[in-house]
Amino acid sequence: MRLLRNLARRRLRTSLTITGITIGIWALVVFSSMANKVDALVSGGSDYYAGKIVVSDGGFGGIGGQPMPIGQLAEIAAIDGVDLVVPTVAMIASDIQGVSFGPPDQIQAFPFGADQGRETYVPQLAQGRSLTAEDEGRDVAVLGTSIAAKRSVGVGDTIVLHERNFEVVGVLEPTLSTPDTTIVVPFTVGQQLVHEDLPSVIRDGVSADQLATAFIVYPAADANDAAVASAIEARFPGVNALTGDAYDASVGSSVGVFNSIIVGIGLVSLIVGGLSVINTMAMSVAERTREIGVKRAIGATRRRIIRELMVEAGVIGAIGGILGVAFGALVVVLVNEAGRSSGTVLFELTTGTALFAFAFSTILGVVAGIIPAWSAARLDPVAALRYE
Amino acid sequence: MTILEARNLRKTYRVSRSNTVEALRGVGVTIDEGEMVAIMGPSGSGKSTLTHVLGLLHKPDPNHGPAPELLFDGQPVTDLSDRQRTKIRATAMGFVFQAFNLVPTLSAIDNVALAAEYAGTSRSKARDAAGESLELVGLADRASHRPTELSGGEQQRVAIARALVNRPRLVIGDEPTGNLDSARSADILRLLRRLNRDHRQTFVIVTHDPEVGAACDRTIRMRDGLVVSDGRSATAAVA
Numbered sequence: 079m080r081l082l083r084n085l086a087r088r089r090l091r092t093s094l095t096i097t098g099i100t101i102g103i104w105a106l107v108v109f110s111s112m113a114n115k116v117d118a119l120v121s122g123g124s125d126y127y128a129g130k131i132v133v134s135d136g137g138f139g140g141i142g143g144q145p146m147p148i149g150q151l152a153e154i155a156a157i158d159g160v161d162l163v164v165p166t167v168a169m170i171a172s173d174i175q176g177v178s179f180g181p182p183d184q185i186q187a188f189p190f191g192a193d194q195g196r197e198t199y200v201p202q203l204a205q206g207r208s209l210t211a212e213d214e215g216r217d218v219a220v221l222g223t224s225i226a227a228k229r230s231v232g233v234g235d236t237i238v239l240h241e242r243n244f245e246v247v248g249v250l251e252p253t254l255s256t257p258d259t260t261i262v263v264p265f266t267v268g269q270q271l272v273h274e275d276l277p278s279v280i281r282d283g284v285s286a287d288q289l290a291t292a293f294i295v296y297p298a299a300d301a302n303d304a305a306v307a308s309a310i311e312a313r314f315p316g317v318n319a320l321t322g323d324a325y326d327a328s329v330g331s332s333v334g335v336f337n338s339i340i341v342g343i344g345l346v347s348l349i350v351g352g353l354s355v356i357n358t359m360a361m362s363v364a365e366r367t368r369e370i371g372v373k374r375a376i377g378a379t380r381r382r383i384i385r386e387l388m389v390e391a392g393v394i395g396a397i398g399g400i401l402g403v404a405f406g407a408l409v410v411v412l413v414n415e416a417g418r419s420s421g422t423v424l425f426e427l428t429t430g431t432a433l434f435a436f437a438f439s440t441i442l443g444v445v446a447g448i449i450p451a452w453s454a455a456r457l458d459p460v461a462a463l464r465y466e
Numbered sequence: 467m468t469i470l471e472a473r474n475l476r477k478t479y480r481v482s483r484s485n486t487v488e489a490l491r492g493v494g495v496t497i498d499e500g501e502m503v504a505i506m507g508p509s510g511s512g513k514s515t516l517t518h519v520l521g522l523l524h525k526p527d528p529n530h531g532p533a534p535e536l537l538f539d540g541q542p543v544t545d546l547s548d549r550q551r552t553k554i555r556a557t558a559m560g561f562v563f564q565a566f567n568l569v570p571t572l573s574a575i576d577n578v579a580l581a582a583e584y585a586g587t588s589r590s591k592a593r594d595a596a597g598e599s600l601e602l603v604g605l606a607d608r609a610s611h612r613p614t615e616l617s618g619g620e621q622q623r624v625a626i627a628r629a630l631v632n633r634p635r636l637v638i639g640d641e642p643t644g645n646l647d648s649a650r651s652a653d654i655l656r657l658l659r660r661l662n663r664d665h666r667q668t669f670v671i672v673t674h675d676p677e678v679g680a681a682c683d684r685t686i687r688m689r690d691g692l693v694v695s696d697g698r699s700a701t702a703a704v705a
Contacts (some may be wrong), residue, residue: 083571374568375523376628377556377584379549460518463563 082392090363095358096398100352101440104409106344107432111410111425113337115254118426120333122255126199126346127325131307132294137292145272145280148290150314157309159301164192164452165290167268169227169275171261183225183259185239187268188294190214198298198356201257205234206248213264220248224258239338240271254426292318295319303318348442351398355446359391365452370454380455388444388449395443399436407432469635469668470483470497475526478513489515489653491691492531502662502669504679507688513672514640516688518528520670521559521638522551539635556585560629566640569612574624575600575609578631583631592631599627603657619650626657630667640673643678655681 085092148165155163166188190211201222208220219237221229226249229237236239236243239261250257263271265285273286297306307319363370370383410425417424441458477490489512497503497520505513518524519536522543526534536544538554546554555561560581568577575596582592600606603623613621622642629637642658643651653679662669671678679685687695 080576093535248704292598368567369569372563372569373580373584374552375521375555375561376581377552377559379552379584384586458524463567 080194081386081393084362084390085393088358088365091253091361093395095354095394096401098350098354098397099351099398099439099443100350100405101402102344103399104406105347105405106341106438107403107427108409108425108434110338110431110435111406111427113340113427114426114431115336116333116337118254119256120330121254121423122257123329124153124322126256127320127322128298128302129309130196131303131319131321131363132292133295133296133310133314133317133319135314135353138193145276145284146290146293146317148288149285151290151293152314154293154295155311156311157306159298159306159309160295161194161196161298161301162296164188164197164266164294164296165292167265167272167289167291167295169272169291182262184256185261185263185268185271187265189261189265193294193296197294201253202251204249204251206246206247209262212264216264217242217244217267218247218264220250221246221269222256222258222260225253225261229415239263240274242271258285274403281433282380285305344408348438351439355391355443356396356449357392359447359450359452362390363387363450366454367457367462367465370457371459371465374457374459375463383455384448384451387454388447391447391451392440395446396436396440396445399439402439403432403435406435427434467479467499467568468496468537469499469539470520470670472496472520473534473535475534475536476531477512477518477519477524477527478530479515482661486669486684488520489693490526493688493693494692495520495693495696497636497668497670499668500662500666501684502659502682503671504521504675505670505672505680505688506676506685507694508680510690511688512691513688517638517640517670517672517692520638521561522546522555523564555644556581558635559638560632560634562622562625562637562639562642563642566613566618566625566645568624568628571611573610573612574605574616574627577613577624578628581628587632595631596627600624600632602630602661603627617650618646619653622646622650622654623657626661628653633665634667634676636668636670639669641672641674643673643675648677650676651677687698 133148150164151165154160166186168186169182171183171185190209190213203220204223206220211219219239221231221237226232226246231237231246232249233246235246237246244263269286269289271293273281273284281335295306295310297303301373302321303321307321310319311317313379348440373383407427410427413424473494475490475493476488476704478488479487481487489613491645493512493516495516500546503690504527505516507513522538526536526544528534528544529680532543536542539558544553569580572580578596578599579592582595583589587595597606597609600609603626605620605623608616608620613624616624622645639658643654647655647675658669658671658682661667671682673679684697
């Protein structure tokens with residue numbers, strides 16, 4: 079109570095300082111939430127690519143590249159170190175595309191059970207069921223959570239893709255990664271969609287059932303992924319074989335830089351906040367010189383003076399931290415809610431981030447209070463008593 | 467019984483690079499328990515400096531002239547650390563200043579309780595002691611008022627309550643009536659005198675005011691950093 083009255087005594091200055099810290103913590107929370115989201119995307123990708131090689135002809139992960147003849151499957155399977163090859167088709171779900179942060183909405187298909195249990199990256203179902211062999215040839219789909227939310231559809235509803243009506247049979251749990259924006263359809267249906275989407279000159283030369291856009295290669299247990307990838311690329315000039323490690327190296331490091339930059343922005347604003355705590359406390363010490371002199375004269379130890387002032391600075395930091403986390407969380411929730419309809423989920427605020435931001439702010443306040451508190455404790459009580 | 471015994475107290479302040487002030491030039495005083503002593507003298511005579519040294523706020527200079535000696539309650543205190551001197555100030559001494567010097571954000575009772583807390587009393591007991599101390603100075607009904615809501619005389623009575631809350635052996639007053647009009651000043655003086663008589667507390671009071679001097683048992687007169695006279699006040703015996 080005494081402490082709050084001390085802070086209230088210099089209401090304007092204290093509130094400006096708290097505002098400074100609030101903005102710093104706000105920035106840290108918002109930027110860290112953005113970094114969390116990017117991290118989730120990347121680690122999702124990293125999990126997906128782990129232990130496999132994705133072979134495509136241009137594009138990324140089979141999207142936006144040239145279609146590949148399914149006949150190449152046997153040739154790839156014959157390469158040393160290849161255990162299993164699964165054909166897949168993927169395409170951008172262009173008719174429901176919105177402005178999006180992260181991967182585009184996509185349609186994906188692969189033959190049911192073709193991975194023979196080798197696929198480890200299997201998103202969980204939130205409702206309904208996954209596709210089965212009996213679904214081949216039927217217009218049914220399992221939706222990623224973002225697409226289901228964006229389209230406001232659930233199991234039993236109908237979704238229109240490339241002018242065809244699909245029955246929704248399942249919706250996936252959120253992963254914060256690519257599966258959230260993916261529509262899974264039966265393989266033959268996926269082939270038809272890709273085929274219809276081809277430019278007519280090419281379309282007339284191939285049949286739908288001969289199409290794939292990428293092959294997922296599961297290397298043998300003892301094979302070197304990088305060597306297998308090189309062998310595939312050597313065998314098919316122009317084809318890109320991406321291993322898990324190569325994905326981590328190319329995407330992970332650039333995302334790491336991006337994350338460092340955005341967290342760095344948050345930290346810089348906090349340093350400014352910390353300096354303003356030092357300033358406020360130094361001013362407060364100067365203003366209370368006489369009071370500190372009296373307290374020392376009537377028996378307050380140096381340690382006690384230091385403690386009083388550091389606790390006061392810590393409270394400034396803690397209030398700024400609470401407000402910063404609160405406003406940060408508000409922005410995260412509001413922007414995510416506003417973006418959900420268009421599938422743009424920008425932020426992920428974790429409990430860890432919130433606690434870190436609050437603790438950081440409090441510690442920042444205490445640390446910033448050290449110098450002014452120390453100089454206050456060093457005051458000569460007699461000189462301080464005479465101070466006007 | 468002697469509560470304070472001082473010999474060879476010297477104190478030189480450096481006021482600028484080439485200019486120093488010899489505030490005390492070898493002062494010796496002895497103050498008995500239960501005495502009420504006035505220290506008088508013109509501005510710059512060293513009387514405030516003497517109370518700062520006697521009140522353990524400053525150490526006497528050790529390095530020129532004969533070694534200084536200062537005994538509080540029979541114990542030598544010149545070589546104590548800041549922490550030890552702070553502890554004696556907190557538990558065995560009380561201070562009253564000319565400018566009252568209350569903490570403006572705290573109520574009267576909290577100002578008084580603060581001194582008790584510094585002496586190591588728990589917060590709730592400190593408040594009880596503060597209440598009693600305010601009653602002693604006749605301000606129990608103003609306990610929850612802030613300093614700005616009190617008159618000068620009332621503020622000084624809160625300051626006196628603060629100085630008395632730990633039942634100190636020695637109370638040092640630096641011009642305690644200096645900021646008050648003569649009626650208020652007489653009130654405060656009567657209060658100090660009563661506390662001195664009723665509780666056998668020792669008072670050392672720096673003052674310009676001859677009436678204050680006259681009300682004390684003894685007046686120590688200073689000039690240019692030296693004690694020029696130290697004797698019983700003629701009127702005090704009658705008062």
